[in-house]
Amino acid sequence: MLNSKGIIDLEELLITIYDSEIKELMREAVDCYNVGAYRAAIILTWNAVLYDSYKKAKYLAENFEDDQANDIVSKIETNLKNGNLKREWDLVEEYTAPLKNWTEKKERV
Numbered sequence: 001m002l003n004s005k006g007i008i009d010l011e012e013l014l015i016t017i018y019d020s021e022i023k024e025l026m027r028e029a030v031d032c033y034n035v036g037a038y039r040a041a042i043i044l045t046w047n048a049v050l051y052d053s054y055k056k057a058k059y060l061a062e063n064f065e066d067d068q069a070n071d072i073v074s075k076i077e078t079n080l081k082n083g084n085l086k087r088e089w090d091l092v093e094e095y096t097a098p099l100k101n102w103t104e105k106k107e108r109v
């Protein structure tokens with residue numbers, strides 16, 4: 001996977017993605033990157049990240065009754081139903097805030 005400079009080929013990274021929908025989005029992003037459509041590659045990658053985060057939160061909410069994940073999924077689905085698509089970054093920050101707090105506490109110990 002690594003070349004002599006320690007760089008991993010993007011095509012090979014696709015193998016590590018298990019979810020078929022996310023893999024397809026990322027495959028399209030890599031294709032865009034390879035033809036020089038960098039803006040499209042960034043947008044598709046960001047969409048894949050957000051969708052993957054949503055799917056993982058939904059999995060946690062459904063399978064582990066995670067209240068925080070359930071709140072996130074509920075907010076995302078409400079925003080989508082209302083057409084309020086500008087709040088996605090707020091949701092990402094809200095979802096990652098507890099992880100950041102946990103990481104900071106762990107580093108202090």
